[in-house]
Amino acid sequence: MTDDRSDSRIAQAHTAAAELRVLIGKLKRRLRERMALDGITLSQLSVLSHLDREGPATISELARVENVRPQSMGATVAGMQAAGLLNGEPDPGDGRRHLLSLTPMAREKIRTTRAAREDWLFHAIRERYNASEQDALARGIGLLKRLVDD
8 A cells, every 4th residue: 555645745756856947947047147248158158167166177178077079169268268268378287288277357257247146136036025935935045955965
């Protein structure tokens, strides 16, 4: 005999997973709309974000992370270097490789983009939710963190 509560919890978890996936996709699109890309493609933005989080990397490392061929990443990186977003210098451990890092201009673009997205979120939360809903949202964020924290 099956436990009806167990079955309903399983169904609830499936529904929550599907709704959360859709919701996160919509939130990502909304945040993307708030970005000041200034001619930066989404693949370039992904490279900038990776270098900001993880530090300098080679073209091969970036290609592996972005799941593209090194030749494709080389073209992306060349455009970013020409735009003044990346610096390249020999790897101190292996002079045959070049490490790519962010320029001050790239760091400023990242900072302003993040600030614009956080500002939109801040205003949306303040305008759309009352105090008790904001408290519930804050508690929900803690629960969501547990999904991604190891």
